[in-house]
Amino acid sequence: TTDITAHAEINALRAACLEMGDIVLNRCVVATTCEPCPMCMAALHWARVEVVYYGATIEDAQQAGFNELRLPARELLRLGGSPVTLVPDVLANECRALFQLWQQHPLARRY
Template identity: 35%
Template sequence: MTNAEKELEKDYERYMLIAHEEGSKSLREGNNGFGAVIVILKNGEIVAKTHDTENTASDPTSHAEINAIRIASKKLGKDLSECILVSTHEPCPMCSTALIWAKIQGIVYSVSIKEALKLGRTRIDLTCEELIERANATIWVKKGVLKEKCITLYKSKRDKKPF
């Protein structure tokens, strides 16, 4: 790994810690514990940091990633091709599709859909990479960043009724 790659990895971890804090905030508010950040890759500016609000908004589309896209798009317009998404959870098919439409450059996530299925924390067994491939999109994906830290968000809700 080059020095530049090591620095980028540290940045991913820093952004993931922010997403994790958003996920913690989500749990405190009575939501599902998902957090997301959208960052302009070339300068590291965070343009959105948020969490899921499905329960408090009574809106099943209010996933952390969708909320982040909405915030970032208000600031930058609908083309987010200079940005990456950092999320505590692999984007679901709905969120992955929205990220494709937003032309996001890359996705960095912590806990995979496969791992979430084992915890009873998701319903649809379709990875973001499968969806990106089927859409012929050119979004890169970085997996497993701070996974052990972020998985605690989902384990803490395991005994509660799944979504």
């Protein structure tokens, strides 16, 4: 896609808001391969998602070749006073392995 904002979390939030008919998702949880970037974490906060589960870290994503702002989600939530709960390290090794698979894909594009 050429939509730089089309991260998995953003796409999931868009679909959930459409399905629920609301922008408040306060009884919802999100599970994602990687720690949300600042854009995604802000959107998860705005949607009032209760819990975010993730495996790989932003640092892992950067090492895999993604152009990440290395601002950990936990720090962003602390600075902003957000009540969203983060649950890290869910299947972390398996999530990191997905980055390795992506790097080997002939159409992988680093950005």
